[in-house]
Amino acid sequence: RFHGAYYAVALSLAKITALGGDHRQAYLTFQEYFERLTTQEKWGKPLAALLGAFKAQLDFGVAAIGGKDSMSGSFMDLHVPPTLVSFAVAVEKASQVLSAHLNKADQAVVWLPVPVDAQHLPVAPAYLQQLDRVRDLHRAGQIAACATVHGSGLAVAISKMCFGEQLGFVFSETLSPSDLFRPQPAALLVA
Numbered sequence: 001r002f003h004g005a006y007y008a009v010a011l012s013l014a015k016i017t018a019l020g021g022d023h024r025q026a027y028l029t030f031q032e033y034f035e036r037l038t039t040q041e042k043w044g045k046p047l048a049a050l051l052g053a054f055k056a057q058l059d060f061g062v063a064a065i066g067g068k069d070s071m072s073g074s075f076m077d078l079h080v081p082p083t084l085v086s087f088a089v090a091v092e093k094a095s096q097v098l099s100a101h102l103n104k105a106d107q108a109v110v111w112l113p114v115p116v117d118a119q120h121l122p123v124a125p126a127y128l129q130q131l132d133r134v135r136d137l138h139r140a141g142q143i144a145a146c147a148t149v150h151g152s153g154l155a156v157a158i159s160k161m162c163f164g165e166q167l168g169f170v171f172s173e174t175l176s177p178s179d180l181f182r183p184q185p186a187a188l189l190v191a
Helices: 004-019 040-060 126-141 152-162 177-181
Strands: 025-032 063-070 083-089 110-111 145-147 188-190
Touching: 004 040, 004 126, 004 145, 025 040, 025 126, 025 145, 040 063, 040 083, 063 110, 126 188, 145 152, 152 177, 152 188
Parallel strands: 025 063
Antiparallel strands: 025 083, 110 188, 145 188
């Protein structure tokens, strides 16, 4: 739960960056869904998620300004999966908004994985530098498209980038099939 909430915040900031916005000017809002809290174990789930989201806010220097909790996600024997959803908002000029789709053949795409530590959490300073670099390149007119990678992996994210123009894509032979399909929340693809 801790990692999931932490990565929810990282992914929110990645999406703002991929759209051409400034992650340092973003604000967060959370939506939380948890089952009815009737045991100590059940209380631990939202606590772990909120601690993960809080640590991410501190590490990334971003604040949550609102949210909604749904602590009654139970009906008889049915329970919602414990979930914390993060949304990021920022103001940007329409002329600065980036598309996620590739619009012509032969565009090179660079994969920017999330730098992680021994606990598999993003290394915040390195990740923020990466987001800053993408923003700087965008401002300099060096980026044609940018997309985020989710739990489905690189292959799915690249496919979505190609669909609009009915393009194909050839991956580098140095990438293994496990690289193409493993979850990589908050990683970026830059063209």
